[in-house]
Amino acid sequence: MVGVRDLDPSASPLDYYGSELRRLREEAGLNQAQLGSIVFCTGSLIGQIETTRRVPTRDFSERVDAALGTGGVFSRLVGLVLRHQLPTWFQPYAEMEARAAYISSFQPQLVHGLLQTEAYAHEVLGVWTEEGLDAKVAARLERQRILDREFPPLMWVVMSEAVLHQEIGGPDVMRNQLAHLLDLKRRVWVRVQILPFKAGAHPGQMGEFNLLRFDDDPDIVYTEDFVQGHMTANPQAVREGWLRYDHLQAAALSLEDSAALIARVMEERYGHQPAPDGREVA
Numbered sequence: 001m002v003g004v005r006d007l008d009p010s011a012s013p014l015d016y017y018g019s020e021l022r023r024l025r026e027e028a029g030l031n032q033a034q035l036g037s038i039v040f041c042t043g044s045l046i047g048q049i050e051t052t053r054r055v056p057t058r059d060f061s062e063r064v065d066a067a068l069g070t071g072g073v074f075s076r077l078v079g080l081v082l083r084h085q086l087p088t089w090f091q092p093y094a095e096m097e098a099r100a101a102y103i104s105s106f107q108p109q110l111v112h113g114l115l116q117t118e119a120y121a122h123e124v125l126g127v128w129t130e131e132g133l134d135a136k137v138a139a140r141l142e143r144q145r146i147l148d149r150e151f152p153p154l155m156w157v158v159m160s161e162a163v164l165h166q167e168i169g170g171p172d173v174m175r176n177q178l179a180h181l182l183d184l185k186r187r188v189w190v191r192v193q194i195l196p197f198k199a200g201a202h203p204g205q206m207g208e209f210n211l212l213r214f215d216d217d218p219d220i221v222y223t224e225d226f227v228q229g230h231m232t233a234n235p236q237a238v239r240e241g242w243l244r245y246d247h248l249q250a251a252a253l254s255l256e257d258s259a260a261l262i263a264r265v266m267e268e269r270y271g272h273q274p275a276p277d278g279r280e281v282a
Helices: 013-027 032-038 043-050 058-068 073-083 091-099 118-125 133-148 171-186 235-251 255-270
Strands: 102-107 154-160 190-195 209-213 220-224 229-232
Touching (some): 013 043, 058 073, 073 133, 118 171, 171 255
Parallel strands (some): 102 154, 154 190
Antiparallel strands (some): 102 209, 209 220
């Protein structure tokens, strides 16, 4: 059993979550091991979450709500907890992203975070260190929930063809990631275009950028460097962003041709791979 320590519920959403989990568990007359057996985890994990040594997932929160009959308390709270696992400088953008009616993005190197599979996100976020990696991945997946809302934002992403060839995590991870991009065709509100290599020089060569449009607020343009992100509603910057994005969209392949290219790269580059003995393996 993880040692009990006092928590200040006001210190952070994670501290509040841990203190509430302990309080409601004790009110139900359960020890950590007993609750763990009900929600299919160890008592040690319950203790680690209660003492903020581990970050809860949405799945865990839903199971705890069902076990303790909390009426969805933890399912509602976990979104705030996971948002606070994002880098401090990124949190304001994530909040604006969640409010946007339209998201337009150019991605020259990686699949957009809202469209990444769990395995792909795990590789991208763990490139420097695996410390807190599970929490970072959970936070990224939580961001993606805006695409599952009843009225999601319209999201249109232009990605460089290089994204398809930059092998992240190995063939299996890439094959599943590209398959996920193809599956997105089923979503009316998500569209992906590929900017082919043959487009040559283009106005997105300075790097990735996102444009957010709102129903009642000014547009925002967001860029990142290797230190932090930069968000502005400056009209001139936004105008420049939309101009560049429009040119990138015009130079990109059509939706149908983009899907065909994704499928071709998935098959040719990440399809059946030969094993060391020369046999074909899936």
